[in-house]
Amino acid sequence: MLDLIQAALIRRRSLLENLQAESSDCYRLFHGINEGVPGLTVDRYGPQLLIQTFHEPVSSGDCELIHAAVEAFLNCALEMLYSDRSSANSRRSDDYRVDSWEGIAHELGVSYRVKGKHKGQDPLLFLDMRAGRRWIQQNASGKSVLNLFSYTCGVGVVAAVAGATRVLNVDFSTRSLDIGRENARLNHLNDQQIDFFQSDFFTAAKQLANIPVKQRLGRGRKPKPFPHIAKEQFDLVFLDPPRWAKSAFGTVDLIRDYPSVLKLALLATKLGGQLLCANNVASVTYEEWLAIVLRCADKAGCPVKRVTRLEPESDFPSPDGQFPLKLVVLQL
Template sequence: MFDLIQVALTNRSALLATLHAENSDCYRLFHGVNEGRPGLTVDRYGPQLLIQTFHESISEAQAAAIHTQVEAFLGCALTCVYNDRSSANSRRSDDFRVDNWEGEARELGVRYRVKGKHEGQDPLLFLDMRAGRRWIQQHAAGKSVLNLFSYTCGVGVVAAVAGASRVLNVDFSTRSLDIGRQNAELNDLKASQISFFQSDFFTAAKQLAGIPIKQRVGRGRKPKPFPKIGEEKFDLVFLDPPRWAKSAFGTVDLIRDYPSVLKPALLATKPGGQLVCANNVASVSYAEWLDTVQRCAEKAGCPVKSITRLEPETDFPSPDGQFPLKLVVLQL
């Protein structure tokens, strides 16, 4: 295991030099699924080293040894967190634990809050989405931006820092949006530059797109209320849904029904605008998913003029080019 990690570290030397020059100190140091140890990941988030296991746990002594190995390679001291997620549903074995440690990481000069043990399961910033955030940083200036399934609002924050005219982040989780607000504060963003809307995806996206809202209501039950927002179209929309989620207003299912989330996102994009959309399910092929995306766009009356594929950067190697995260920019 340690020899494999050393090879991975050495292979990243040029990338890390580039990232450090771009004022980035968060990246993946070991991507086990394609570097010889499936289920083991080692990530740096600024002052924190995050080790995670998804198939087979490692000992505290092994985690400490990885910590020492990485510190020696990087030449800096890091606070180490080990999250064993090898149990059912990839939940932390100590998911009850929340600590007081917080840190700050930078990516492309943008500052983000990081925390190893918090109330959720996942890191507060998904590193494989750097390619998407990089593209947003390069294209958001002067544009209105809608960030759907915003999580901790990394995309929205980088858009606002890049000079977007308006940024709206939408997510159901109040806790995630609170982290997003902290990220905005870290970057000295004002309320006039970035806003946050706590809502079910379907009610928010459909209202913005001008689509009637339907919900499943049981016998004898009243329809559930939802927060109201006016119809609005955006120059640039970012859509990064989870694999599966269900509410009274609809079901997110990236395997069987991607159009259910794609259609309202398309209709919330201005004609001539751009929609960045993602699918992170490894079992869905890029070609199959892209065909679904194009057919949905045609059916929705939003034909795609051109498609740009964005691939995860080289700290997420894939020998066959079949990345679990599929990410494209649709020019409408």
């Protein structure tokens, strides 16, 4: 295993040099599924080294060997964190544990909060989405930006730093939005540059698109209140939904019903605007997903003039080109 990791580090030498020149210290150092150890990932988040296992746990001794090899290669000291997520539901084996360690990491010159064992399962920044954040950084200046399923608001913060005229981040999780606010402060952004809206996706997106909000009510159940927002369309919309989620207002299902989320995002995009949408389900191919996306756009009355495909960068190698994360920019 250690030989495979050391070979992966060597393959990344030129990439890491380029990322360092861009003020980036966040990247994947070992992508086990395509580099010889399925289920093992090794990531750097600034001062933190995150080792994760999804199939079989590794010993503390192996973690120390990986830690030492990475520190020697990068010539810097890193705080090591190990998360075993090999249980059936991919939750951390020690998800009861929370610690107080914090640090600051950087990507493309933008700062992000890094934490140790926190209340959530996932890292606070998804590294394979760097290609999307890079595109946003290059295209958000002077535009209004809507960030749907914003998580810790990495895309929204990048857009605001790049000079967007308005940025609205929408997510159901108060904890995630609080980290987004912290990321905004780290980058010296004020309330006029970036905004946060805690809401179910369906209630927020329908109101923005000027569509009535309906609820699924069981017998004897009263309608649930939801926060209100005025209708609005944006120059640039970012859509990165989870694989599956359900609420009283709708169901997110990226395998069976991607159009249910895509249509609302399309209707919140201005005519002539751009929608960057994502699908991270490995079993769905890029070709079949793109066909669904284009059909949905036509049915919604938002025909696509141009499609630009974005692919994860080279620290996420895929020999067959079938990346789990699929990203397209739709020019409307």
